[in-house]
Amino acid sequence: DTEVTQTPKHLVMGMTNKKSLKCEQHMGHRAMYWYKQKAKKPPELMFVYSYEKLSINESVPSRFSPECPNSSLLNLHLHALQPEDSALYLCASSQAATGAIANYGYTFGSGTRLTVV
């Protein structure tokens, strides 16, 4: 299995809703990442997890809450979002976030397209 699987593919939520995005990989990768991509813009890094621990938070608002329950799974919990949070949310994984074994390609999922109404 050489894929990163993201679910759901599409999500519409209200500003008072709580929802979660899920990301899964079975490549034995120990680093996982969340990116946000607005239309016609490059992906922006949100969070980096290394060995199931949060190592980088790119000053993301607290209404986005990441969770890494195990080495194969990464969640992004959403609460009280704003319409401007509508975007494509991408998950990625790599063998590691540091060290020589990090010097390989990063694998991205197809993303969850989120619309906040």
Next chain:
Amino acid sequence: DAKTTQPPSMDCAEGRAANLPCNHSTISGNEYVYWYRQIHSQGPQYIIHGLKNNETNEMASLIITEDRKSSTLILPHATLRDTAVYYCIVRVAEDSSYKLIFGSGTRLLVRP
């Protein structure tokens, strides 16, 4: 902030080589250069990466200048399916982790 500069758009004819340039004049000695592409807002697709030596795989070649301040991605025989946004990325270190910070990318149009 991204450490790379790319032309916003390029085009080439189908069957010809596509040469995509990237400037990264502030790159540090141990920072890798990665190339990804993205088609129709799908997830970015890994193409190639390198540190200082030229690299080649089944998709492309990466030529890095000796001073490492710029690089060129070469698609040897472009097809219509190579139309995409191509991102040149310098992987940077922060605390104990690496991270890929995307720049603006080059929109490549392959013409029939």
